[in-house]
Amino acid sequence: xxxxxxxxxxxxxxxxxxxxxxxxxxxxxxxxxxxxxxxxxxxxxxxxxxxxxxxxxxxxxxxxxxxxxxxxxxxxxxxxxxxxxxxxxxxxxxxxxxxxxxxxxxxxxxxxxxxxxxxxxxxxxxxxxxxxxxxxxxxxxxxxxxxxxxxxxxxxxxxxxxxxxxxxxxxxxxxxxxxxxxxxxxxxxxxxxxxxxxxxxxxxxxxxxxxxxxxxxxxxxxxxxxxxxxxxxxxxxxxxxxxxxxxxxxxxxxxxxxxxxxxxxxxxxxxxxxxxxxxxxxxxxxxxxxxxxxxxxxxxxxxxxxxxxxxxxxxxxxxxxxxxxxxxxxxxxxxxxxxxxxxxxxxxxxxxxxxxxxxxxxxxxxxxxxxxxxxxxxxxxxxxxxxxxxxxxxxxxxxxxxxxxxxxxxxx
Numbered sequence: 001x002x003x004x005x006x007x008x009x010x011x012x013x014x015x016x017x018x019x020x021x022x023x024x025x026x027x028x029x030x031x032x033x034x035x036x037x038x039x040x041x042x043x044x045x046x047x048x049x050x051x052x053x054x055x056x057x058x059x060x061x062x063x064x065x066x067x068x069x070x071x072x073x074x075x076x077x078x079x080x081x082x083x084x085x086x087x088x089x090x091x092x093x094x095x096x097x098x099x100x101x102x103x104x105x106x107x108x109x110x111x112x113x114x115x116x117x118x119x120x121x122x123x124x125x126x127x128x129x130x131x132x133x134x135x136x137x138x139x140x141x142x143x144x145x146x147x148x149x150x151x152x153x154x155x156x157x158x159x160x161x162x163x164x165x166x167x168x169x170x171x172x173x174x175x176x177x178x179x180x181x182x183x184x185x186x187x188x189x190x191x192x193x194x195x196x197x198x199x200x201x202x203x204x205x206x207x208x209x210x211x212x213x214x215x216x217x218x219x220x221x222x223x224x225x226x227x228x229x230x231x232x233x234x235x236x237x238x239x240x241x242x243x244x245x246x247x248x249x250x251x252x253x254x255x256x257x258x259x260x261x262x263x264x265x266x267x268x269x270x271x272x273x274x275x276x277x278x279x280x281x282x283x284x285x286x287x288x289x290x291x292x293x294x295x296x297x298x299x300x301x302x303x304x305x306x307x308x309x310x311x312x313x314x315x316x317x318x319x320x321x322x323x324x325x326x327x328x329x330x331x332x333x334x335x336x337x338x339x340x341x342x343x344x345x346x347x348x349x350x351x352x353x354x355x356x357x358x359x360x361x362x363x364x365x366x367x368x369x370x371x372x373x374x375x376x377x378x379x380x381x382x383x384x385x386x387x388x389x390x391x392x393x394x395x396x397x398x399x400x401x402x403x404x405x406x407x408x409x410x411x412x
Contacts, residue, residue, distance in 0.1 A: 004041040007101040012047040024056030024285040028191040032385035034060035036400040045070045056284040092117040123166040129154040131305010135224040165395035170308030170329020183395040213244040216295040218311040222253040226301035231267040236352030251282040292318035300324040316372035323354040339371035
């Protein structure tokens with residue numbers, strides 16, 4: 001079987017044919033499904049130059065790039081759309097199955113073309129466009145147009161879900177899209193393998209007395225992620241006697257992301273803790289896991305509209321106790337007081353109280369970490385691929401391999 005995956009995450013192809021992605025989270029999804037088909041065709045924007053920072057090389061020997069016109073925003077997307085449509089139309093006849101990972105600008109166009117070519121389709125919904133729209137302040141005609149675009153895309157995405165087998169990332173999206181007559185299954189996207197799950201009982205146990213407590217947040221930097229509430233929470237944690245510092249890992253997403261980072265920096269400066277908050281930019285998945293093992297706790301202040309953040313599983317696999325907001329698909333992975341602590345969104349005091357509780361109660365911390373390891377093992381990328389294979393057979397009669405095939409792994 002030849003399966004195409006349509007998404008907007010750009011890849012670079014080197015002179016030896018190796019495929020590189022900025023961070024690797026999407027690549028992990030591709031790798032997990034590559035074991036279950038004969039070939040995967042990646043329909044994604046193709047970079048002509050290498051990434052200007054360390055990138056992740058995709059490890060699968062049966063993935064081919066169907067490179068589309070590069071775009072990094074909607075104007076460039078629509079400028080390149082005619083070429084992309086011609087490329088898709090020519091390629092579609094050679095594919096058996098098309099996976100649309102949405103939201104993505106090309107999604108509705110690929111859906112129509114695949115229907116015209118009578119190809120089998122399934123969707124993976126990984127985010128909530130309504131939540132994105134709610135985070136955009138309408139203070140200019142350009143942003144009003146963007147809000148309108150998101151509303152139209154939301155309606156089109158709902159229409160696509162009604163016509164194809166669909167997997168949704170987390171219980172919140174399942175509640176949103178599951179209706180009578182639709183084929184919808186809940187799943188959890190994952191970037192960790194079973195071998196990534198550690199076994200250290202408590203990252204604070206080996207901390208030297210004069211060593212600061214390092215808090216980690218891994219998140220794309222945009223208004224929907226709630227990062228602006230972290231400086232006030234960090235001040236409260238420090239006021240309660242913890243010498244805590246914060247590392248924020250992730251790329252800045254567009255103009256809105258740059259504005260969000262500026263708000264965080266300005267708030268940290270206003271509160272006098274600018275030297276305790278460190279933005280380190282994007283990192284590949286192996287680098288994120290290494291960073292996690294050098295920190296003591298994980299915090300995610302995301303706002304409503306979130307799917308099920310894969311960074312939670314990365315933190316759990318690395319043995320970090322988790323504090324997260326009780327929004328979207330977060331409770332799909334984090335059960336309060338079982339394998340993490342949940343707090344209301346947009347509440348720095350609640351964030352600080354939960355972090356203080358983690359840092360002060362070793363028995364609680366070790367119990368949450370042990371339970372989180374169990375959750376991480378149950379939600380590996382391999383388990384995710386297995387669920388997709390079983391779900392496709394159940395919902396659409398589409399048969400992937402039941403178990404992964406043996407593949408050779410290229411040296412890095």
